[in-house]
Amino acid sequence: MKIRATLKQIAKELGVSVSTVSKALNDSPEISEPTKIKIQEYAKLKNYKPNLTALNLKNRSTKTIGVIIPNILNSFFAKVFSGIEKVAEAKGYNVITCISNESLEKEIHALEMLSNGTIDGFILSIAEEAQKLGEFSHFLEIIKEGIPIVMFDRIADEVHCDKVVVDDYESALNAMQHLIDSQCSSIALFSSIDNLSVGKLRTKGYFDALEKNNISIDPQIIIRTDNEHEFNIQATALFDTQKVDGIFALDEHASVSAMKMSLKAGYKIPDEVSVIGFADGVWSRRLTPSLSTVSQHGPEIGEAAAQLLIARLESKLENYHYKTEIIKTELRQRESTKKIG
Amino acid sequence: MKIRATLKQIAKELGVSVSTVSKALNDSPEISEPTKIKIQEYAKLKNYKPNLTALNLKNRSTKTIGVIIPNILNSFFAKVFSGIEKVAEAKGYNVITCISNESLEKEIHALEMLSNGTIDGFILSIAEEAQKLGEFSHFLEIIKEGIPIVMFDRIADEVHCDKVVVDDYESALNAMQHLIDSQCSSIALFSSIDNLSVGKLRTKGYFDALEKNNISIDPQIIIRTDNEHEFNIQATALFDTQKVDGIFALDEHASVSAMKMSLKAGYKIPDEVSVIGFADGVWSRRLTPSLSTVSQHGPEIGEAAAQLLIARLESKLENYHYKTEIIKTELRQRESTKKIG
DNA sequence: GTGAAAGCGCTAACAC
DNA sequence: GTGTTAGCGCTTTCAC
Numbered sequence A, B: 001m002k003i004r005a006t007l008k009q010i011a012k013e014l015g016v017s018v019s020t021v022s023k024a025l026n027d028s029p030e031i032s033e034p035t036k037i038k039i040q041e042y043a044k045l046k047n048y049k050p051n052l053t054a055l056n057l058k059n060r061s062t063k064t065i066g067v068i069i070p071n072i073l074n075s076f077f078a079k080v081f082s083g084i085e086k087v088a089e090a091k092g093y094n095v096i097t098c099i100s101n102e103s104l105e106k107e108i109h110a111l112e113m114l115s116n117g118t119i120d121g122f123i124l125s126i127a128e129e130a131q132k133l134g135e136f137s138h139f140l141e142i143i144k145e146g147i148p149i150v151m152f153d154r155i156a157d158e159v160h161c162d163k164v165v166v167d168d169y170e171s172a173l174n175a176m177q178h179l180i181d182s183q184c185s186s187i188a189l190f191s192s193i194d195n196l197s198v199g200k201l202r203t204k205g206y207f208d209a210l211e212k213n214n215i216s217i218d219p220q221i222i223i224r225t226d227n228e229h230e231f232n233i234q235a236t237a238l239f240d241t242q243k244v245d246g247i248f249a250l251d252e253h254a255s256v257s258a259m260k261m262s263l264k265a266g267y268k269i270p271d272e273v274s275v276i277g278f279a280d281g282v283w284s285r286r287l288t289p290s291l292s293t294v295s296q297h298g299p300e301i302g303e304a305a306a307q308l309l310i311a312r313l314e315s316k317l318e319n320y321h322y323k324t325e326i327i328k329t330e331l332r333q334r335e336s337t338k339k340i341g
Numbered sequence C: 001g002t003g004a005a006a007g008c009g010c011t012a013a014c015a016c
Numbered sequence D: 001g002t003g004t005t006a007g008c009g010c011t012t013t014c015a016c
Helices: A007-014 A018-025 A033-045 A052-059 A075-090 A104-114 A128-133 A137-144 A168-181 A197-212 A228-241 A252-264 A281-286 A298-314 B007-014 B018-025 B033-045 B052-059 B075-090 B104-114 B128-133 B137-144 B168-181 B197-212 B228-241 B252-264 B281-286 B298-314
Strands: A064-069 A094-099 A121-124 A149-152 A162-166 A187-191 A222-224 A246-249 A274-277 A292-295 A324-327 A330-332 B064-069 B094-099 B121-124 B149-152 B162-166 B187-191 B222-224 B246-249 B274-277 B292-295 B324-327 B330-332
Touching: A007 A018, A007 A033, A018 A033, A052 B052, A064 A075, A064 A104, A064 A298, A075 A094, A075 A298, A075 B075, A075 B094, A094 A104, A094 B075, A094 B094, A104 A121, A104 A128, A104 A137, A121 A298, A137 A149, A149 A298, A162 A168, A162 A298, A168 A187, A168 A197, A168 A246, A168 A274, A168 A292, A168 A330, A187 A197, A187 A228, A187 A252, A222 A228, A228 A252, A246 A252, A252 A274, A252 B281, A281 A292, A281 B252, A281 B281, A298 A324, B007 B018, B007 B033, B018 B033, B064 B075, B064 B104, B064 B298, B075 B094, B075 B298, B094 B104, B104 B121, B104 B128, B104 B137, B121 B298, B137 B149, B149 B298, B162 B168, B162 B298, B168 B187, B168 B197, B168 B246, B168 B274, B168 B292, B168 B330, B187 B197, B187 B228, B187 B252, B222 B228, B228 B252, B246 B252, B252 B274, B281 B292, B298 B324
Parallel strands: A064 A094, A064 A121, A121 A149, A149 A162, A162 A324, A187 A222, A187 A246, A246 A274, A274 A292, B064 B094, B064 B121, B121 B149, B149 B162, B162 B324, B187 B222, B187 B246, B246 B274, B274 B292
Antiparallel strands: A292 A330, B292 B330
């Protein structure tokens, strides 16, 4: 194990001072060409790399972004992450990642662990548990310490910071309108994320779309749960007892279950029942029939969040005006919904 | 923006020396109880957190693992990542993540960017481009600098380091045997990852299984490509011209295409054609019919890799004996294959 | 043009 | 028991 070359070492071996070496390697005009060349070549030979930790200490900045994601196995978050990483990489930032696993405790721990000089700022989406309990004081603490936070997707109005969200309410309205326009009149709501901010917004879109179109609400065909197990029970029961001609699903599990259960119940999709859901695009296309989805542009969300954070980190003047950026969704019509002529 | 509390500051405000504060906060027995308490309470009040960057500089270690992943949108890597993160978190390590996006250049860049004191060691899976070109010198460089690397899944025999792999060859043999035992005699090979080390191993398993069972090789029903586009062309052609009663697919795209195209071609699965593939378990279950897969235990791979790396980092004595750990796969029989009585 | 010295925040050996 | 000092690796004034 070769030990890493340092300025001091090079200086000694070349019989010059540390500061000369430093300046030479930074191509300072103070240093004469000959010495500069000599030092630079020697450094290359020795494979010298400046120690970033030391630089960070000096600069009081680490060029590192902390990302806290509730669940990396959820492809939406993986996509957002890829967007963050892309922008970060382009701007010379590192990304340090923690997974809260939807747990408040792990979220707090991650925040603690990184808020000690390791990172310059956070990008995060709130853990389910925190959102369910309405517990956001750990974020406020961090912000009070002067570390900027950008929240995406699952946000909290109580926390003042930059945010990137999807127009969940609008996109629900929109998706519902599409179902209604294609002659669905008895549209079920499928949600296994009723505890999340985004779930609530989408649900509101469902109700408002019905109201706007003078369709009465049928509580029998509405499933609002906060976990997959309970969802499965209720959905199975629903298929046994109710008839629907449309399903609006608020999350991936609900979307796919809607498809699978409809097929099993003998429905023809989309002739007898249309399905629209929030789900991963690649996999939705792979289903037979393919699933129409509300596409959330995950990478763009990540990119926007990273832009926002880096902009704030690099703006000298403190700008107390927090921005909330809204990324538009898109309705992807595939085979699970009827074409509207 | 409140400025972060430092030892120096606290020392001044309390009228003691920096080292007293440091010792008090580290609960050193050298310090008397009263002062200790006084200092500790004041520190808590000021919300003091030791600056990790400074500590890292002092300790010449960062308790941070660099992870380089070819593509986070591939759920296999996301799973491995979650395993890495879990172990790292448990052992008090941070995880810093880069995505090579299958590009050699980005892989080199990530390696460079982090090998300057930012991280203590790497966990990575080789980018497709690097593997295709057989270009591994950048890894050797890093190892020569004394930074340990653990490779997983896509590895290179040329690089001596700790490794974690799946028994790709064995699991291919195994999956093939299952198809053969369930009376498939004309089994297609579907691969869109023929350039990867894992793809080659699985392919070898395919051939050897055929040979062992005295089934002749039919080149007409073998698709070996290194990209999805070319794969789609060849697969479409195959379904137009050939008849098969079994498909062994080496990657997710090939697996799902096999299902979708079979259904479209009017095959009954599994009665007329059986399909086994390497693919994500959750989504395979969601397909109709559900897909039988070779399950790779992604999280376990990540956990093993992290264990291996941390063990090496924390072992004082240099142990030149590199380990290769093999994580067993499991054949998950679902609806796309016939039950064997 | 080159070097000495201070300092980023922290710890630890060594005085007192 | 408490303080002084040196040093981790680097940059940057300020002398020379």
